[in-house]
Amino acid sequence: xxxxxxxxxxxxxxxxxxxxxxxxxxxxxxxxxxxxxxxxxxxxxxxxxxxxxxxxxxxxxxxxxxxxxxxxxxxxxxxxxxxxxxxxxxxxxxxxxxxxxxxxxxxxxxxxxxxxxxxxxxxxxxxxxxxxxxxxxxxxxxxxxxxxxxxxxxxxxxxxxxxxxxxxxxxxxxxxxxxxxxxxxxxxxxxxxxxxxxxxxxxxxxxxxxxxxxxxxxxxxxxxxxxxxxxxxxxxxxxxxxxxxxxxxxxxxxxxxxxxxxxxxxxxxxxxxxxxxxxxxxxxxxxxxxxxxxxxxxxxxxxxxxxxxxxxxxxxxxxxxxxxxxxxxxxxxxxxxxxxxxxxxxxxxxxxxxxxxxxxxxxxxxxxxxxxxxxxxxxxxxxxxxxxxxxxxxxxxxxxxxxxxxxxxxxxxxxxxxxxxxxxxxxxxxxxxxxxxxxx
Numbered sequence: 001x002x003x004x005x006x007x008x009x010x011x012x013x014x015x016x017x018x019x020x021x022x023x024x025x026x027x028x029x030x031x032x033x034x035x036x037x038x039x040x041x042x043x044x045x046x047x048x049x050x051x052x053x054x055x056x057x058x059x060x061x062x063x064x065x066x067x068x069x070x071x072x073x074x075x076x077x078x079x080x081x082x083x084x085x086x087x088x089x090x091x092x093x094x095x096x097x098x099x100x101x102x103x104x105x106x107x108x109x110x111x112x113x114x115x116x117x118x119x120x121x122x123x124x125x126x127x128x129x130x131x132x133x134x135x136x137x138x139x140x141x142x143x144x145x146x147x148x149x150x151x152x153x154x155x156x157x158x159x160x161x162x163x164x165x166x167x168x169x170x171x172x173x174x175x176x177x178x179x180x181x182x183x184x185x186x187x188x189x190x191x192x193x194x195x196x197x198x199x200x201x202x203x204x205x206x207x208x209x210x211x212x213x214x215x216x217x218x219x220x221x222x223x224x225x226x227x228x229x230x231x232x233x234x235x236x237x238x239x240x241x242x243x244x245x246x247x248x249x250x251x252x253x254x255x256x257x258x259x260x261x262x263x264x265x266x267x268x269x270x271x272x273x274x275x276x277x278x279x280x281x282x283x284x285x286x287x288x289x290x291x292x293x294x295x296x297x298x299x300x301x302x303x304x305x306x307x308x309x310x311x312x313x314x315x316x317x318x319x320x321x322x323x324x325x326x327x328x329x330x331x332x333x334x335x336x337x338x339x340x341x342x343x344x345x346x347x348x349x350x351x352x353x354x355x356x357x358x359x360x361x362x363x364x365x366x367x368x369x370x371x372x373x374x375x376x377x378x379x380x381x382x383x384x385x386x387x388x389x390x391x392x393x394x395x396x397x398x399x400x401x402x403x404x405x406x407x408x409x410x411x412x413x414x415x416x417x418x419x420x421x422x423x424x425x426x427x428x429x430x431x432x433x434x435x436x437x438x439x440x
Contacts, residue, residue, distance in 0.1 A: 167266040167287035168192040168227070170206075170251055174270075176277040178241060185249065186234040187220050188282075193227045196255040196263050201225040203256040204265065207408070208235050211248040211269075219408035222256045245273040253287060258427050262409070264290045297398035297433070298323035298359070300336070300385060303426035304402075304417040311372040313340075315381070316364070317352050318426065323359040324397050326387035331357045333388040334397065338367055341380040341403075354388045376418070377404050385431060398431025 077084050173186040187206050196202045203224050209217040216237065223229035239247060251268040266287030275281060299321050305314040317336045326332040333356050340348040348369055355361035371379055380403035386394045402414045413427045 166194045167289065168194065168253075169284050169286045170253065170268050171282070171284045172251060172268075173280065173282040174249075174275065174277070175280045176241075176244070181238060181240050183237040183239050183244065183249075183277075184234055185218075185237065187231040187251065189228070189230040189232070190253060190287075191228045193229075193253070193265055193287075195227060196265065197225075199225065201227060202265065204229050204253055205256055206231060207250075207252040207254065209250055209252075210237055210239070211250055217408065222412070244277070247272045251285075252290075256409075258425075262428065262430070266290065296324060297431035298385065299428050299430050300383065300398075300400060301426060301428045302383065303424040304381075304413065305424040306371075306376065306417050306421060308373045308376075308421050311370055313369045313371045313376070313381075314366060314424070315369070315383075316366045316424065316426075317383070318364055319360070319362045320385055321360050323361075323385065323431075325359065326395055326397060327357075329357070332359055332397065333357065334359075334361050334385050335388055336363065337382075337384045337386055339382045339384070340369055340371065341382055342375070342378055346382075347379075379403060380405065381414075383429075384434060396434035399434045400429045400431060 073084050073087060076082075076087055080087075082090075168190055169192065170190045171188040173184075173188060175184040175186075176182070177184070185208055187208065190204060190206070193202055193204055203222050204226070205222045206220045207217055208219070218235035220231045220233045223231070249270040249272060251270075253265040253267065254262045255265055256262055267290055268285045268287060270285070301318045301320070303316045303318065305316075306312070307314075315338055317338070320334060320336070323332055323334055333354055335354040336352040338350045338352075339346045350367045350369075352363045352365045355363070380401055382399060382401050384399040385397040387397055388394050400410060402410045404411070404414065406414060409427070409429060413425065413429070416427075417425045
């Protein structure tokens, strides 16, 4: 019922009770008042009873008008003492969780179907062949160990094929002059080299030398960020014809990296006894993987800084890696000697601390030499890694010689230092045979 209807009903009841009371009083007066008056129902009680009933009817009507969902929510809120908005949030969270679970199940089911489609082509269900007996099963299913070995062999062959395919190839030219006993080697170009840098490119350069002595090595310029470098650089080797058949020409391609060890991409080896030197040879050769000859002595990283105005050269020995094993236990006790050479004579020297039982020592030790600007073009910097021996003599592991008379990465490092005064230039270098070039 509406509130207006309730009020009108209350007014009618009140008027009816008043009129009935007045009529009763008039009847009693007409009778002469002989009979004792009956107790009258208080007027206040009538509307209270009626209003109570009406109010209950109103609440029932209001409750019937309230939506069922809200009624259930209010009942749950009253029982759990949780506000309605809290119950709504809980229900929303449960719904989202159910949706996520359904999505995950659907995604996994789709992946499983894709795998079944990919792996099921040409496959044999060995579980379903039990009814054929052991004889048929043995024919269909090979031995597990043999199958695994074959798979490993195939994977190894595939990996080797991939590695060979990705190394690229090199074009070169050979021209031998019988009159002057000069072998002219031209590095023309390379193509399809693998990208070893994070950008997907490389900074390639080529080392050219003769085996087995390796006394004289030549290097091309570094070509930045390319997989198809064009070099067109020629190097000369003085080799008598009587000795040339015992030599092997090596082209080793490296990826230049100033702050880490230079990675070798591949190499080309040409036994000169298999080459007809009577005519000029120009051809392509595929690069092959490295056999592990490079880096057998180890690598060292150091920085150079020269201040021309003060005439000070600062050498910071940072670290070394993969040093040659010199001790019986398979380790070494390395330290580094730094020497300033001029005209073949040692004029200054210093050394680092000794690092015990390691092939990868870390030093981070700084040394300063006073070298006037007039002499910096004349000196050589010799850095030698030595294995310390308390009882016998300390054996040198390898060395690096830098200066204006150097070549390759050593010359490049020295020229970068001179081109960037007051700024330290750090670089990795591969150690060379300590006896190499002692006659210089």
